[in-house]
Amino acid sequence: MAAVSLCDVSCVFRSAGKSVHAVANVSLDVQGGEFFTLLGPSGSGKTTCLRMIGGFTLPSSGSIFIDGAEVSQHPPYLRPVNTVFQDYALFPHMSILDNVAYSLMVRGVDRSTRERRAMTLLEMVQLPEVAQRKPAQLSGGQRQRIALARALISEPKVLLLDEPLGALDLKLREQMQGELKSLQRKLGITFIFVTHDQHEALSMSDRIGVFNKGRLEQIATPADLYNRPATRFVAEFVGTANVLQSQHVPGSARNGAVMIRPEQIRLELGTPASEGTPARVLGVVRDVQFFGSFWRVSVQCPQAGEPLLVDVPVNTALRAPQSGDAAQLFWDDAAAHPIEDAAVRALPA
Ligand code: ADP
């Protein structure tokens, strides 16, 4: 049985006489103990979807089940879930200890029990020393951990997290990604995590659902999402993608659009030798960007219409490719992955 199920769930907001379809016909099953991520650009319906699971927004149609029980119309306090909000929503006038112990206080747990429990949670997030401070006396990263401790103290079956790391700088965010993931593994709680950051989603999740304009475009593991995106939108949202019409790609067996990741293309400088494997396409280097461990090279290929992007590892290249260099591009058949594409790039035959 799934920990959380959404069956054909939609949410329509009406504001100023207009209808906004924030979430449209979403169905998904999140398994117990899973780290499931809702990924998508701003405005794609992630927060609305999470709020419907938490009970803060009610669906316009469809059903929501938690642990097999229908909760579609239940208020938040009747659902075995808790939420870490984007802005953490700590109470500014309360001590950190009281913030963490808050939900136990509401339930009438006596002071010494709830304070002992709150201290255990503060130790778990490695911040026992801040118990007597106020939220304003903490850094962003510390506030984030406190919000987590406060949400976990009620031992929810499912924890909902809405862009919890969004306010942190890159280094701290990467550190917290690792900590959050190992905490989730240790506790075995189901996490439903919202982010617009594809790196964060790929590195943390067991599975990812990609939102586009209120719809779920694909649900897959990080590796499948990256290597076998179903649509052009997914291909381009989770990474950099070359999208080509396959009949124009030498060696392609099928018609339709194919996607090739820049790191799946091998680049050789210079014109072809008479022996050896012939290149898929020939071109001219137009632009080179340095990314530290690789060069992203834009190659103009007459056969392919628009330029193709190729990632060239810095340590294997003899010299930096330069604008104007003749280039040969090679890739394996398996690197060209068929995708659904509403607007396939029109290529000259
Ligand atoms: P995301 O979290 O992916 O950025 P949201 O779920 O917040 O997206 O929003 C999805 C769409 O619904 C957006 O167009 C947003 O403007 C709209 N929306 C969200 N909340 C409301 C609301 N309370 N009233 C009207 N429109 C809303």
Ligand code: MG
């Ligand atoms: Mg949001």
